[in-house]
Amino acid sequence: MTTLGPDMRLRALAADLTAGRYKVLSLDVFDTLIWRRVPEPADIFYQVGRSLKDADLLAGQITVTQFAHLRVAAAKAARAKAEAKMGSREVLLVDIYAALPEHIWRGS
Numbered sequence: 001m002t003t004l005g006p007d008m009r010l011r012a013l014a015a016d017l018t019a020g021r022y023k024v025l026s027l028d029v030f031d032t033l034i035w036r037r038v039p040e041p042a043d044i045f046y047q048v049g050r051s052l053k054d055a056d057l058l059a060g061q062i063t064v065t066q067f068a069h070l071r072v073a074a075a076k077a078a079r080a081k082a083e084a085k086m087g088s089r090e091v092l093l094v095d096i097y098a099a100l101p102e103h104i105w106r107g108s
Contacts, residue, residue: 045071062104074099 016022038044049067052058058067078099079089102108 042068042072057106059104059106059108067104070100070104071096 017025038047045068046064048071049058049064052067053062053064062070075091075096078091078095081099082091082095083089
């Protein structure tokens with residue numbers, strides 16, 4: 001049987017694909033094809049916060065947990081701003097990071 005990566009959840013799909021049970025396989029690349037290594041998408045912000053802290057980019061008083069919570073809030077704020085301004089909740093990472101409070105960064 002061909003496997004589609006290390007994730008056990010893919011074994012049944014791999015078996016069905018190998019057996020030719022599907023004519024078409026349509027994937028959303030960010031949620032299906034590439035499996036994240038955290039339970040929920042926002043959980044990655046703890047890892048980002050840890051990397052920022054390790055690189056000494058966060059202000060001393062900002063914890064990894066605080067960064068993760070602020071990052072979630074910034075995404076919500078950026079999406080609300082985009083919806084009010086353009087009628088769409090689609091934003092870029094630059095929009096989200098611009099919504100983070102300036103005081104979280106080292107040297108600000």
